Amino acid sequence: MLLEPTADGLWCEAGGFHVDPWRPVPLAVVTHAHADHATPGCGRYLASERTLDVMRVRFSKDLEGSPMDWGTPTDLGRCRVSLHPAGHVLGSAQIRIECDDDVLCVTGDYKREDDPTAEPFEVVPCDTLLTESTFGLPIYRWPDPSTVFDKMNAWWRENAAAGRTTVFLSYAFGKAQRILAGLDASIGPIGVHGSLVGPNSVYTRAGIRLPDVLRADADSAAMLAGGGAIVCPPSATGTPWIRRFNGPEGARMGFVSGWMQVRGRRRWRAVDRGFILSDHADWDGLISTVRASGASRVGVTHGSSEVLARYLREKLELETFVVPTRYVGESPPTSASPNDASTGEGVEDPREDPGEDSREDKGGAA
Template sequence: MTAGDLVVHRPEGLYCPPGDFYIDPWRPVARAVITHAHSDHARFGHGHYLAAAPAEGVLRARLGDITLQVLPYGERIVHHGVTLSLHPAGHVLGSAQVRLEHRGAVWVASGDYKVAPDPTCAPFEPVRCDVFITESTFGLPIYRWCPDDEVFADIDTWWARNASHQRASVLCCYSFGKAQRALNGVDPSIGPIIVHGAVRPLNEAYRAAGVSLPDTLMVTEVKDKADLRRCLVVCPPGAAASPWLRRFGDAQTAFASGWMQVRGNRRRGGYDRGFVLSDHADWPGLLEAIAATGAQRVIVTHGSSNAMVRYLQERGLQAEAFQTEYGDDVVEADLQATTPEETK
C-alpha cells in the first residue's frame, strides 16, 4: 500500500482513512458501508450502517433492528471530504459497488458481483476508476457459466421427471439471492413449490421490492400429502442433512452453485444432481468487469486471488491482493433463524 490510499487493510476490515469508515468490516466498527446483505459482508454489531436503498428489506430481515441509512443507486454524499456513491453490482437484491472520490482520486470497491443478466436484481454497472478492488471467488479460467435459460430448463426437466415418479425434488441453494433467483427462473406449472423457513422472510423482502416470485408454501401449510411427492423444495444446504427433509420421503436432491462446475463436488456433497448456477462473475465476467473500469491498479480479494493477481500483472496492470475474511461463497447459518416447527 502507498501513502494516500483511499482504502487500506486493517484487522477490522477494509478501511477508508480520510472518510473514517469501513467497507464490509468483519469486526464491529462505528461506521460501516455494506455492499450487500450476505452474512460474510453484513455482520451484526456496527454502530451505523450505510447501504443501497434496495437492500433495506433484506438487511433488516437478516440483522433486525440496526441503525441503517440507505442511499439510492448513483446518489452522491460527502463524508469527511470523501464523495461516496453506490452502484449496482448485479450480485443479489441491493448489492452495490462503493465508489469513493477524494482529492481527484477515484476508487471502487466491488463487493461481490456478476455481469450476467438477472431479473431479481439491478444489473451490474461498470464504474470508471483509478483503483478497482475486485472479488475473485471464481477467478480461474475453468469457471465459465452457461446462460440461465439453459440451467433452468435443466432444473425444470429434472423436477418434472422426479414428479412423474412421485418423488420430491429438493433444490439446495443459499437462502438469500440464489433461492429467489431459482424461484424466479423455474416453471411453477410443474407442481407446488415448498420453501424452507429460512427462505420465506427473504422471499417477502424480494416481493416487497417488486421482484416477481411464484407462490410458495411452507411444508406445514401443505394440505394434500400427495403434494410432498411431486413438489420442488427450495432450502439452504444445511436442511438437506437435517431431520426436516424426512417428511419428503425418497426425495432427489440437487445443489445449485458455481462450485458444481468442478467434477467431484456434487459427489462429495452427497447430492444426486448439481446445477451450475452462481451469483458471482465467472472468469470472463471478472476480466470484462476489470477492463470496463479502466483501472490501472487492481486489488484482488477473496477467492483465487493469487492466480488473478498473476494474470493481471502479466498483462501490465499493477495488481496485488488483500487478505479478507469473506467466504469463497456464502456459507450461512440459515437454520438458526428458523423456528423448531420449520426445521424438525
C-alpha cells in the first residue's frame, strides 16, 4: 500500500513523507489543524493555506510550511499529491496520493453537511480510501444543522429573558466558529474565551463571516452577564473565569457535540442542554462517501473502526482493514472520560487551558 503505519504515523515510502504524523518528522502532509492530526516540531509542513494559518496561530508563527492549492498536484518522490476539501473545519483537506497508476485518498476528518465556515467536501475517486469513523455506528445520524441552530438560539433567548447567561461549550477551533456563525447576534452580546481569538482571526481573514464578539474577560463581564452568550472550551466549566459571567439568575451550560446524540453521554458533564452538532460524518455520510469514492479497498481509522469495516466487508463486499490511530483504546466510544483529545469533537485540547484567564482572577478582577 502507498501508506504504511509506523511508530511516527502513516508513512509514504514512495513519496518520502508522513501523513498527519504524531511525532516530529522531516516532512509532514497535514489534513487539518486539530491537535490529533497536526503535531508541532516537524521539519516542514505541506497543508492547505488555512491549515497552515491556524497552525501558525496555535503552534508557532515561524512554522516552516508550504501551502498547497486545492486540487493542484505537487510531486513528492514518485508520487503526485493533491489536497481536496474535507468540509470538517476551515482548511481541512483530504490527501490524494497517486503513484504508478494507484490512487489512495486519506479523508482525514470530514463531514457532508453544509457548513458556511468550511470548504464543502469533495468526492475523490480512488482505488484505496482511508476513511475516519469517529461516529462509525448506525446510531449516529445527524439532525439538520439549521434546526439545531434554531434550538440553540431559542434556548439563548429563553435564558436571556430569565436573566441567565448562556454558555456554549465547544472545541475552540472549528466547532466554535461554526457556532458563532450560527448564533443570532440580535439576541444579545456574544463573548468568547481567549483560546478562540486566534482561530477566529484566521476565519475572518479568510472571509468567513462571524458576528462581532467580545473577548470574555473582566472588562466585558458586566455586559455579558445575564443576556449574553459565551462560547468556550469545556475545560472552562467550574472555573472562577466562567463564574464571573453569571447573570442575576446564574448561567446555563449547553454542550455542542455529536456525542450529545447518545443520552448517557449527557451525564459526562454537568450540562443543562446537549445540542447535536458534529463536524464529522454520521453513519450515512460515511457509507455514502465510501460508495461515491468507488474504492475497492477501504481502510478505517479513528473511533468505531471494526463496526464500520465489518459493514463495508459484508454489505458492500469491499476489502477492508483497520488503520491504527494515535490514541488506541482511548477514543470516546469506548471511554468513560470526557477529556479525551483524540477527536476534536466537543472534547478539549489539553493545550486549551483556560488557566491564563483564570489567573486574572487572582488580581482581584470582578
